[in-house]
Amino acid sequence: MELTSPLDALRSRFVQGDVLALSRLISWVENHRGGYEALLDSLFERTGNALRVGITGPPGAGKSTLVNHLAGAFRKRGQTVGILACDPSSPFSGGALLGDRVRMSAVSDDPGVFIRSLASRDALGGLSSTTNEVALLCEAYGFDVILLETVGVGQAEVDVMHSADTVVVTLVPQSGDVVQAMKAGLMEIADVFCLNKSDQPGADLLEHSLRQLLSLSMRDWTPPIVSTVAVQGKGVGALRAAVLDHEAFLGVAGQAQRQQQRLTSMLKENAEARWRRAAWNAEGQALLTRLARDVAQKKRAPFEAVGCLVEALG
C-alpha cells in the first residue's frame, strides 16, 4: 500500500523531529484514517528503544500529579518523555475531557516532554490496541521514556497496562483501596507499588496490608513499595529508581518477552478488527437488523439467529 501524499508530508516532518507532525500523526492513527497501517509499518524499524512505564490506580490516587513529577525525574537525567493519558471517554462526545492536560501544566512548557490524552473509541478497536499503536509512534519519534496513564478500574483500562514493560500501581491511604485494587485485577499486574499521599492517616496500615498480601505472592519479582507525596514531589526519585530496578530485573530477555506478548495481542486484535469491518458492511448490518427484529417478535430464538448470521457472514 502506498502512502497518500498529505500523510507522506507529515511523515517526513515527523522523521525530522517535528512535534506538530507527531501530534497530527497520533490523531491519524487514533482515528484509523486511511494509510495508518502502512505508516506504522514504515516506521516500525525505528521502534523498540523506549522504556515503557505504565501508571494506574483508582480514581483520585493522584496519578496525573505523579506522572507529572515522574516525567520531571527522567528529564533531570536528560531523557525525553512522552506521556499518553488514556481516559475512558464518553461514547457520545467521542473525546477525552481536558482535565489531564490542564493538570499537567508543570511539565507542559518543557519541549522534552510531550503530553497527549487518548480517547477510547470503541468502534475502532479497543483502548489498549490503539494506545499500543500510538506508543509505537512515540517510540519511532525517539522518546527515551513513554509513560502510559490509565484509571485502574475496568478491564479495558487495566488492559492498557499490558503495553508497558513496568507497571506502577498507585494506591492512597483510604479504606477499601486495596480491596478495590484487587477487584480490578491491579494486584497481579503491579511491578511497583506507589503509596501516594503517604503523609495522610492510614498510610502505615495500607503499607502493612500490602506487605501481607505480597508475602503470599509466588512471583519471582516481589514488587517494591515506594511511598510518595506527589503534590510535593516527595519520593519521586525513589519511584524512578524502583522502575529502573524492575527493568534491570527483566533484562533483555524479559523485555523481549513482554514485547512479544504485546505484538501478539496487536496482530490478533487487528486481524479481528479487519474481520469485523468486512462482516458488518451494509449487507451484514441489514441482515443483523432483520434477525434482531425476528427475535424481538419471538419468531426466532436468539442463538438460532446467531447461527444464521455466522453462516451468512462466512
Add this chain to the structure above:
Amino acid sequence: MELTSPLDALRSRFVQGDVLALSRLISWVENHRGGYEALLDSLFERTGNALRVGITGPPGAGKSTLVNHLAGAFRKRGQTVGILACDPSSPFSGGALLGDRVRMSAVSDDPGVFIRSLASRDALGGLSSTTNEVALLCEAYGFDVILLETVGVGQAEVDVMHSADTVVVTLVPQSGDVVQAMKAGLMEIADVFCLNKSDQPGADLLEHSLRQLLSLSMRDWTPPIVSTVAVQGKGVGALRAAVLDHEAFLGVAGQAQRQQQRLTSMLKENAEARWRRAAWNAEGQALLTRLARDVAQKKRAPFEAVGCLVEALG
C-alpha cells in the same frame, strides 16, 4: 442442538421455580458451558416481562446499599427482585470478591430477592453480553424486577447499562464527581440521577451543577434528580417512583426499542465470538505466534503480518 442430560434436569427444576437450579444455570451460562445456547433459546419464550433497572456510578457512591434498599421498596409492593452485581474482576483469579454479597445482607434473607455477583471473564465475551444473557435467564425465571449494578468507570462496565430499560446514575457530594461521571460517559446514559449521601456537605452544589448540565440537554426526557441517604433508606421510595416515571415515559414502543437494541448487540457479539473461537484454534494460534516472532525480530512489519493472518484465517 439437544440439551445434555444434567442440564435438562436443572432446566426442569428451574422451570418449577427452584432457586438453586437458577443459581447453577447462571454459572452454566456465565461459563459458557456446553448447551448454554440451546438452554437460553429454549427459555427465550418466557422472557420479556421484567423491569430492568441499571444502577451505576463512581466507586464509593453507595450503589450496593442503594440497590439493597431499592430492592426492599419493590418488595413492599409484592414484586420479586433479581440483583446482578457486575464487578470488574481479576483476570487471574477469575472471580468476583465477596464484598457486594456481604454488604447485601439486609435483603439476603428474603426469598423474594435473589442476589448474584457476576465476574467479567474476558475470554468468553464481554461483561455486557454475559450480563445480558444472565438477565434473560432471570427474566425467564420470573422476577418482576431485575437490578443491574456496575461501577461506572470503564467502558465495559458502562456498556452493561445498555441492558437496562432505565439507568440510575448515582453520584455523591464530593469534588470532581460530576467531572468523573462525564469522563466515564455516565451523563449521557442517565435516565434518573440519584444524589446519594445527600446529608453531606456539598450536596446542594452538586445538585446545582447537575441541573446546569441537564439544562443543556437536548433529549426528550430530562432525567429527574432524586436525593437519597441510602444507609438510612431515605428517598428510596422517591427513587423507585422516578424509575417508574421513566418506564411510563418509554411506554411500550420505547421499551421495545431498547429491547431491539439489546438483541442486536447480543446477536452481533455472539456472531463475533463464534468467529473468534473458529479463528484461534490450535492452527490459528500457532500461525499467530510465528508471525509475532517474525515481527519482534523485525523480519516483517506488523500490519504486513496482520494481512498474512487475515488471509490464512479466511
